[in-house]
Amino acid sequence: MFSGRAWRLVKFGDPREAVELQEMTWEEPAAGQLLIRVRTAGAGLPDAMMAAGHFPLLGQPPFGLGEEAAGEVVAVPPGSRFAVGDQVTGITGFLEGWGGYADYTYLREGSTIRIPAGMTDEEAGGFPIGFRTAYAALVERAPLQAGQTLLVLGAAGSSGATATQLGKALGAKVIAVAGSQEKLEFAARHGADEVVNYRTDDLAARIADLTGGQGVDLIFDPVGGETAATALKGIARGGRIALAGLASGAPVALDSMDMLLRNYTAVGVLATPLAPDAEAAAWDHLAGLAEKGAIAVPLGRVHAFDEVPRMIAEQTTPGAGKSVVRVAAR
Template sequence: MPQLTVERVQKFSGRAWRLVKFGDPKEAIELREMTWGAPSPGQVLIRVRTAGAGFPDVMMAAGQFPLLGDPPFGLGEEAAGEIVAVPPGSRFAVGEQVMGITEFLEGWGGYAEYAYVREGSAIRIPAAMTDEQAGGFPIGFRTAYAGLVERAPVEAGQTLLVLGAAGSSGSTALQLGKALGATVIAVAGSQEKLEFCTSHGADHVVNYRTDDLTARIAEITDGRGVDLIYDPVGGETAATALKSIARNGRIALIGLASGTPVPLDSMDMLLRNYTAVGVLATPGSPEAEATIWGRLAELAEQGAITTPVGKVYEFQDVPQMIAEQTAPGAGKSVVRVASK
């Protein structure tokens, strides 16, 4: 199929959800008519079918996402769909089905009928993957890879504790940790979420609301503690989990879904010889990114990892969906924008 180049590309018009002011998502997000022009080098333009959601949307709406400026801007960090335009020299062609990270940092999000996707993050959608799985795949697994492979590598045979393990971030780390050969302890806050974690491969599950987290981890690890804590939650739960970190262990700081980061005591870190590592999945060199996305695509095609799809929302429900990300159910929330 011939590529649609910058010189020949038409403009595409459609609807997009835009944050017009900081505040309650149900009041601050509006559906606007937009126009998308030719994608720049390093981008492809897709007609969106699905887009993944998560807690960062809440932070963006509240003005608490440090990488963005003032509204108006689009929301939605990831999307999947059909390519409708590419720049000259692209490795993709019009008509291909891809998933990837949107140009949300440039104000163009995925909760829209069209979206710019970073070419370096784009993966051709495996044949067995549903639209909902594709739309919710990129951010969670790229972040998990940054945490468990690049920043705080977990080795086969080690013990990985995942906080918020039924959430959109934790559930991907659970799966990738298992694929890397770790023993995974999943921490969540309800029986439904614990069952969800078990169904996605967790070796052990702990309810932080009803169980004594410290005692349960000691029981599971025979008192040794855990080698790595994957922490997208922060706050008191992460502080309690730190009591169970093994000597020479690491805590990977992913996010703060609780509203506050984990409090770190430098003297405690010194005396127990553990490390705290910040994790932000920023793009590396094109070669490095190609290797990472290729590995994730390979694991997906093998069935070793799969998007843990939770609730699926319709396009008109995006403001309500974002409001619900403060206390989501199990799995990855996904927005269905259009059908094939």
């Protein structure tokens, strides 16, 4: 048994009031789990959605927050492919109430990898969710081909910035859409070929200009709402929109007649585990790209452990890049 601290949501509401630091114990992991001592944990909008009671996959509090974490394995079940002492990063057992903002947490073994060579703790803590979601969108659900054009909404956010990098690694031209000069510059630094400010530019006109009137082959949409609806005006015939989130507060409204007349497709993206062999192949592909330097976590702010409640509240209007919490030193 292991003992330590964990930030837990005790009621739905403002995280600064509803998230409390508690003493917890962790038993030996069950089959399909690993127990790690956490060094870093990735943050994102889902944390704020969970705190507000707007995350559809969870029940009532209390439960832990933090979907991803990195650290050292301290316990494994019989037959695990990991060993005590391995340095790993993966998706937490947050659906069972165990989050990453804690001294220890359980990881899903099938959604865990050994930390790629050269990756820092902060990068490792923010690697799994963003890149696994981008992979689900760009490889599994709406496969992106080399030479195609990818439009990324929310391109400076944790999901958008990973999709930008993975799109480039897959050989696409990437147009990044964001709402400030700072975020556009961030997207350009992380691989975007072109950038568009949806607040000041005519988004549909810019898409037409940048694609020679042909439109974009794929839209990666973690934003929804009016921005996504406007972007759809610039989708190519036979194009796809990958629905990966609703940072705007509402999903994009789809017009089935417009889809029919312009022959485009909308696909939902939820990075749930596949059959074991397929899931392992996805993680191996991502780890290999990271090892080669083709993708890297687009780090934003690194927060201290005692900042977790305020950090979660800020995820509704985050700055550029992936927010990460430093839980403990190596």
